[in-house]
Amino acid sequence: MLIVVSIIAAIVSVSFPSLTSGLAGIRLTSAAGSVASFLTTALNNVDRREQPASVLISPADNALSIFTAASGDKPANKLAMPAGIAIEGDEPRRFLLFPGGACPRIVVILHNEKGSRRSVRIDPVTAVPKIERVSGPVNEGAHS
Numbered sequence: 141m142l143i144v145v146s147i148i149a150a151i152v153s154v155s156f157p158s159l160t161s162g163l164a165g166i167r168l169t170s171a172a173g174s175v176a177s178f179l180t181t182a183l184n185n186v187d188r189r190e191q192p193a194s195v196l197i198s199p200a201d202n203a204l205s206i207f208t209a210a211s212g213d214k215p216a217n218k219l220a221m222p223a224g225i226a227i228e229g230d231e232p233r234r235f236l237l238f239p240g241g242a243c244p245r246i247v248v249i250l251h252n253e254k255g256s257r258r259s260v261r262i263d264p265v266t267a268v269p270k271i272e273r274v275s276g277p278v279n280e281g282a283h284s
Contacts (some may be wrong), residue, residue: 164224164252169271171225172258175204175248176269178219179260182206183267186237193237197248199229204248224253243267249274 179195185206186193193216194207202225205215221227228249235244246262257274 164254165256167222167224168250168252168256168258171221171250172260172271174219175250175260176271178204178206178217179246179248179262180267180269182217183237183243183262186239190239192239195235195237195246196232197227197229197235197246198232199227200232202227221250225250226252228257 182193182195191208191210196205196207196215198205201220203218203220204227205219206217207213208216210216228251235246237244243262243264245264246260248260249257250260251257257276259272259274261270261272262268263270
């Protein structure tokens, strides 16, 4: 029985790092999908309600927020990143969305604690989000 337990412990200790890395990758992919959905919803709401809005990307708060005239100083909607996922950059960035107007070129780069990175880009012509892997080291000071 002791030999079986030690074999199981050895297998678990070998597979644990790859398991946590896999979970971190899944968390990053899910967060990138949430960001794309959040931005698409913001663009659709602006056109549907015919009211301008502002999208705030705040690396310090590790969140995205939507502000409208009706919401005032409080965000109308907010998306906080899950634990282990961070938005790259130093300064907050604000994008204005106008009904019937051109979509701004919005890029959000996310990274996890394992160093994997994903970019969420909104195409300014079609307003369709595109999620891509980003190679290279994590740069905390990058303006994405």
